[in-house]
Structure formats: structure tokens, C-alpha cells
Amino acid sequence: MPTAHVMASAMGGIRTAGDLVAWMQMTRKMKIDEAKTYVADKLGVELIALTDEEIMRQVREDLDIGIITSVSGSAKGIAAKWKIAELLDIDINSVNHFRAKVGI
Amino acid sequence: MPNKIMCRMGDGERVWLPAEQIKEDILRGTRDAAERAKIPELTEEECERLFDIMADPSKVVSVSPGEEVIVTDDAVSMLFYADQENSGQGIPMSRTQSLLAYERACAADTISMGHTDYSFKQVKPIINYETQEYYNASQMTTAPFFYGSQPNMGLYFQPDGPYPNPAELLPQGKISEALEAQEIAMEHLSADLIYIGKEMNGVGCEGINFDTAASAGDADFKATLQAVEKLKALAPGMSIIVGMSSEFVMGMHGDITYKGKRLAGIYPHEQVKVVEEAGADIFGPAINVNTSESIPWNLARAVTFVKETVAVAGIPVHPNVGMGVCGVPMFEVPPVDAVTRASKSLVQIGKADGL
Numbered sequence: 001m002p003t004a005h006v007m008a009s010a011m012g013g014i015r016t017a018g019d020l021v022a023w024m025q026m027t028r029k030m031k032i033d034e035a036k037t038y039v040a041d042k043l044g045v046e047l048i049a050l051t052d053e054e055i056m057r058q059v060r061e062d063l064d065i066g067i068i069t070s071v072s073g074s075a076k077g078i079a080a081k082w083k084i085a086e087l088l089d090i091d092i093n094s095v096n097h098f099r100a101k102v103g104i
Numbered sequence: 105m106p107n108k109i110m111c112r113m114g115d116g117e118r119v120w121l122p123a124e125q126i127k128e129d130i131l132r133g134t135r136d137a138a139e140r141a142k143i144p145e146l147t148e149e150e151c152e153r154l155f156d157i158m159a160d161p162s163k164v165v166s167v168s169p170g171e172e173v174i175v176t177d178d179a180v181s182m183l184f185y186a187d188q189e190n191s192g193q194g195i196p197m198s199r200t201q202s203l204l205a206y207e208r209a210c211a212a213d214t215i216s217m218g219h220t221d222y223s224f225k226q227v228k229p230i231i232n233y234e235t236q237e238y239y240n241a242s243q244m245t246t247a248p249f250f251y252g253s254q255p256n257m258g259l260y261f262q263p264d265g266p267y268p269n270p271a272e273l274l275p276q277g278k279i280s281e282a283l284e285a286q287e288i289a290m291e292h293l294s295a296d297l298i299y300i301g302k303e304m305n306g307v308g309c310e311g312i313n314f315d316t317a318a319s320a321g322d323a324d325f326k327a328t329l330q331a332v333e334k335l336k337a338l339a340p341g342m343s344i345i346v347g348m349s350s351e352f353v354m355g356m357h358g359d360i361t362y363k364g365k366r367l368a369g370i371y372p373h374e375q376v377k378v379v380e381e382a383g384a385d386i387f388g389p390a391i392n393v394n395t396s397e398s399i400p401w402n403l404a405r406a407v408t409f410v411k412e413t414v415a416v417a418g419i420p421v422h423p424n425v426g427m428g429v430c431g432v433p434m435f436e437v438p439p440v441d442a443v444t445r446a447s448k449s450l451v452q453i454g455k456a457d458g459l
Contacts, residue, residue: 001191001426001427001432001437001438001440001443002175002177002180002183002210002212003210004164004438004440004443004444004447005175005425005443005444005447005459006175006210006211006212006213007164007166007444008164008165008166008167008443008444008447008448009166009167009171009172009173009175009447009448009450009451009459010172010173010174010175010211010212010213010459011172011173011174011175011213012172012211012213013207013210013211013212013213013214013247014207014208014211014246014247015211016211018172018174018175018211018212018213018214018247019213019214019246019247019248021174021213022174022176022213022214022247022248022458023248025174025385025386025420025457025458026214026248026310026311026343026385026386027343027385029385029386029418029419029420030420031417031419031420031457032173032174032420032456032457032458035174035420035457047170048169048170051169051170051172052169065246066246068208068211070208076244076246077243077244077245077246078242078243078244080246081246084246091341092310092341093305093308093309093310093311093339093341093342093343094242094243094249094308094309094310095308096308096341097307097308098243098308
């Protein structure tokens with residue numbers, strides 16, 4: 001059932017820009033249209049591109065913010081979230097915790 | 105079945121209904137919601153749009169490109185390894201493996217984990233285990249990562265908890281004792297929610313989901329609101345979702361208020377305002393499903409409630425779309441045709457910000 005919702009209505013997570021738009025709802029309480037516009041502006045892409053795998057795959061690889069397929073040496077997990085926080089100009093709790101632990 | 109449209113009942117049973125009956129069910133459904141909550145009915149155009157979604161001959165339907173929304177969940181990754189009671193598949197995977205599979209194989213927008221029992225009271229004695237599991241996983245996950253559980257104030261009453269059970273006291277006419285038991289349990293629950301939230305924030309928790317709030321009524325809801333308010337002051341970097349348990353708050357106490365607003369009997373468009381005032385970031389309304397009515401009737405009700413809730417909300421609204429709420433059949437394995445019709449209708453007509 002969750003997969004049916006994901007396929008019918010979701011943005012696609014780290015396959016596209018779903019995680020980025022979700023961060024804006026979580027950290028700035030943005031409604032969906034505002035969150036999408038904010039992310040599209042930060043990425044420099046059109047709104048419709050946010051859920052287009054053909055575009056977002058390359059955008060994510062270029063920015064090194066985590067991609068759906070596993071590439072050795074590419075950013076994922078906390079490293080990707082660190083870069084996402086900087087890209088979107090937001091505070092991510094886990095990233096702040098990590099930064100505090102490493103003294104940055 | 106010539107001249108009839110394949111449809112579902114609220115319990116998931118497949119039925120073939122004439123177009124006229126589906127249209128009539130949609131009208132009855134939206135009127136029922138409007139009358140109960142004193143909110144506007146769906147417009148004629150919206151009813152027609154809902155009919156078109158119901159009558160689509162495709163098995164699976166979806167929103168159009170560009171209309172997609174964010175999907176949050178209630179520890180869905182648990183389904184990989186949990187048992188039948190949690191609708192799980194029993195695959196021998198760890199919690200972290202399940203989270204990564206949901207993030208990377210299912211491409212979910214957000215992910216979440218929770219204790220198998222999925223109630224905060226059960227989490228408290230094992231909080232160190234939960235924080236460790238969350239912390240380890242959070243170093244590997246990229247998508248926004250929630251910790252979820254239910255306030256579930258019912259567990260604070262005898263025989264499961266320390267306080268006299270209002271459900272036993274009320275039939276005995278012990279009204280004041282029943283009210284007092286709820287007031288004490290409310291403060292206990294609130295303190296536990298704050299404690300767990302603080303501990304989770306201590307390991308960098310990205311978001312916490314107070315799921316199925318108000319399941320024990322208005323005192324349960326207030327305990328959650330108090331915890332949200334306190335945690336937002338103590339841990340402003342931790343996002344908070346409040347998801348509801350039903351379409352109106354049961355007045356098990358009756359006189360509980362939050363910032364002057366009586367909580368008993370309030371509907372989603374009123375619930376979202378108190379949740380917003382408490383400081384939560386995302387609200388999840390839950391609209392009941394009547395198993396004896398058709399999905400068009402149930403979905404028309406759900407969309408009517410959600411549309412008004414989104415219209416008045418200042419925060420994102422993610423309707424709960426699990427089994428038995430918001431037009432999804434009350435069945436352990438909800439048929440995919442009905443699930444995707446609920447999904448599409450809530451986004452396209454209800455204007456939900458997520459699910």
C-alpha cells in the first residue's frame with residue numbers, strides 16, 4: 001500500500017527531488033507549491049524538472065547530494081545531508097549534531 | 105457488467121455500480137461531511153472530477169507530472185520485517201536495512217522508524233536502544249528521517265497502566281473520578297512524550313511523528329499539544345508531525361481546553377489550527393471510513409474534510425492514508441485500485457501538501 005501511494009502521488013525521494021522538497025516542509029513549514037518553488041530556484045531548474053529522473057539524476061550527481069544508485073565514493077548519508085543543508089540554506093538536526101561532534 | 109463501473113466498498117469488497125449511484129454516493133458523502141463539520145460541500149465541478157477518478161477504467165491511477173506531493177509515513181519500513189499484526193512481510197532484515205531499502209528501493213520522499221509496539225509508553229524503558237538505532241541509521245540515510253510512535257493514553261489506565269480506567273469508572277457513575285484519572289494520565293503522558301522527544305533530539309533526530317493522536321480522546325490530544333509546544337521550545341531543530349486518530353476528537357473528558365479552545369468534538373479544519381498554534385510543522389488529518397458505504401461515498405467525505413483543512417492551514421497538511429482512513433478501504437491488504445484513487449483524489453481535489 002505505501003508503494004502504491006509513492007507511485008501514484010509522491011515526488012520520488014532521492015530518485016528525484018522529493019527529499020529536498022520534504023526538507024522545506026519540515027524546516028520552514030512550507031506548503032507544497034512554495035516548497036517546490038524554493039527548491040527549484042536553489043537548483044536552477046524548472047518546477048516540472050523536480051520529478052523528472054532524466055534531469056534530476058544528473059543534477060544530484062553534479063551537486064554530489066546523494067543519488068538513488070550506489071556509486072563508490074559519492075556522498076550519501078550524513079555527508080549528503082551536510083551538502084543538502086548548505087544547498088538549501090537550512091538547518092538539519094542530524095547534520096548540526098554531527099558538526100558539533102567533529103568540532104566544526 | 106455493461107453500463108456499470110468497477111468500484112469498492114469501504115471494506116474493500118469489489119462491486120459494480122451504475123454511474124448514477126456513484127454520483128449519488130459522492131453527493132451524499134460530501135453532504136455528510138459538510139453537515140457534520142459545518143464546512144462547504146464539494147462544488148459540482150469537484151464532484152464531477154471525483155466521479156471521473158472513480159470511473160477511470162485503469163486499475164492504477166495517479167496524479168499528473170508536476171502535481172506530485174511529499175509522502176511521509178508511520179514507520180512503513182517496519183513492514184519489511186514485522187509480522188502480520190503490523191501488516192508486515194516477515195523478511196529477516198534489520199531495522200536499518202529496512203530503512204535503507206525503503207529510501208533507495210522504494211524511493212520514498214521521507215522515511216521513519218519506530219518501536220514495534222509503536223506507543224511512546226513502551227519506548228521509554230528502552231529509549232537508549234531507540235536513540236542508538238536512530239543515530240546509527242541517521243548517519244547512513246539521506247532522505248528526511250522521522251522517529252514515530254503513538255501517544256496512546258489508553259496504556260496509562262489499568263490494567264495496562266497506573267491510573268483507574270475511565271471506561272470502567274464512567275459506567276459506574278464515578279464521573280469526577282473518571283475526569284481526574286484522565287487529567288493525571290494526561291500530565292504523565294505529556295511528560296513521557298517530552299522526555300522521549302528530548303532524548304531523540306539529543307542524537308540529532310531530524311523529525312518526530314506524534315502519530316494517531318487523540319486516540320483516547322481530548323485529554324490524549326492535549327497531552328500531545330503540550331508536548332509539541334514544549335519540544336518546539338527545547339528542540340526547535342527537530343521537525344514535528346501530528347497525525348490524528350479519527351475525524352473528530354472524542355470528548356472522553358469533555359472540558360479539556362488548549363489555549364482557550366475546547367478540544368472535544370473538533371473536526372480536522374479546527375484540529376489543524378490548535379496543532380499549528382502548538383508549533384507543529386506538519387498536520388495529518390484522519391477521516392473515518394464507513395465499511396458499509398462505497399469508496400465514492402467515503403472518498404467524497406474525506407476530500408471534503410481535507411479540502412477545508414488545507415484551505416485554513418498555515419502548515420503543510422498530509423492526510424493519513426493507511427488502512428481504514430481517508431477513503432482507503434478498511435482491509436489489511438487494501439486493493440491498489442482503491443488506494444491510488446484515494447491518493448489522486450486527495451491531492452487533485454483536496455489539494456493536500458502531502459500524504
